[in-house]
Amino acid sequence: MTSRLPIIGITGGIASGKSTVARAFARLGIPWVDADDIAREIVAPGEPALDEIHRRHGSRILLEDGQLDRRALRDIVFADEAERHWLESVTHPRIRARLNERLDDFRQREVPYALLVSPLLFESGQSELVDRCLVIDVPESLQIARTARRDGVDESQARAIVAAQMSREKRLSRADDILLNEGDEQDLADRVAELDRKYRALGGLPPAR
Numbered sequence: 244m245t246s247r248l249p250i251i252g253i254t255g256g257i258a259s260g261k262s263t264v265a266r267a268f269a270r271l272g273i274p275w276v277d278a279d280d281i282a283r284e285i286v287a288p289g290e291p292a293l294d295e296i297h298r299r300h301g302s303r304i305l306l307e308d309g310q311l312d313r314r315a316l317r318d319i320v321f322a323d324e325a326e327r328h329w330l331e332s333v334t335h336p337r338i339r340a341r342l343n344e345r346l347d348d349f350r351q352r353e354v355p356y357a358l359l360v361s362p363l364l365f366e367s368g369q370s371e372l373v374d375r376c377l378v379i380d381v382p383e384s385l386q387i388a389r390t391a392r393r394d395g396v397d398e399s400q401a402r403a404i405v406a407a408q409m410s411r412e413k414r415l416s417r418a419d420d421i422l423l424n425e426g427d428e429q430d431l432a433d434r435v436a437e438l439d440r441k442y443r444a445l446g447g448l449p450p451a452r
């Protein structure tokens with residue numbers, strides 16, 4: 244089935260507010276899929292990606308119950324760029340395939356548009372799956388503070404994760420729409436309502452780029 248369902252990609256650095264923005268769209272009836280959630284699914288016990296990671300790093304990256312020890316793997320990949328690229332080569336093709344399946348599900352539904360939320364929309368080529376890119380933008384100091392508070396990491400690891408991602412300037416240069424998320428949650432909801440009106444009006448978008 245060929246569908247003209249517009250897909251909006253939402254991206255931004257770590258703790259920029261992507262999930263908070265997506266939940267605000269969801270309250271307006273818009274479905275979304277999050278690449279971080281899919282990234283968790285594809286490393287569940289029994290999945291081939293977890294076997295590959297286990298073969299490379301041994302049991303130090305497994306918890307006693309056989310789940311991936313995410314903290315252990317995080318410590319490895321954000322301290323070693325080559326290991327991060329290796330992990331991405333294992334996970335990104337699988338994440339992308341599964342994202343595509345979810346988008347196909349949305350295309351069967353009566354919705355005005357749908358969202359693909361991903362921290363690495365541009366870096367991983369997932370932007371090819373979407374029609375328009377919304378960048379959630381925050382000053383880096385706020386981003387580091389929110390990451391350290393939410394994820395219980397120290398400031399230097401928060402900085403290392405930010406450094407592993409696209410720079411703020413480069414991300415903004417690729418945005419079709421920008422939401423500056425430095426106000427409170429009401430301010431954010433008002434901006435989402437404005438974007439929702441715009442996205443509902445999208446009819447004859449060109450094919451996915």
Ligand SMILES: CC(C)(COP(=O)(O)OP(=O)(O)OC[C@H]1O[C@@H](n2cnc3c(N)ncnc32)[C@H](O)[C@@H]1O)[C@@H](O)C(=O)NCCC(=O)NCCS
Pocket residue numbers: 256257258278279282313314316317320327330331334338361362363367404407408
């Ligand atoms: C390294 C892992 C195990 C750390 O797990 P953890 O539970 O601590 O973090 P979580 O998955 O919730 O990610 C938190 C944030 O880290 C950042 N991040 C994750 N992976 C990457 C990466 N490869 N490069 C840059 N930033 C990343 C993102 O901003 C993400 O939102 C995990 O992030 C992972 O498997 N990453 C590789 C897969 C990937 O690229 N995921 C991003 C979605 S495409």
Ligand SMILES: Nc1ncnc2c1ncn2[C@@H]1O[C@H](COP(=O)(O)OP(=O)(O)OP(=O)(O)O)[C@@H](O)[C@H]1O
Pocket residue numbers: 255256257258259260261262263264279362389393424425426427428431
């Ligand atoms: N406008 C806001 N006002 C106050 N706190 C906010 C606002 N937006 C987001 N936050 C808080 O900042 C943190 C990060 O937000 P959120 O989890 O939505 O970011 P994210 O971009 O989805 O993060 P990640 O991709 O790293 O999981 C959360 O604790 C959230 O409650």
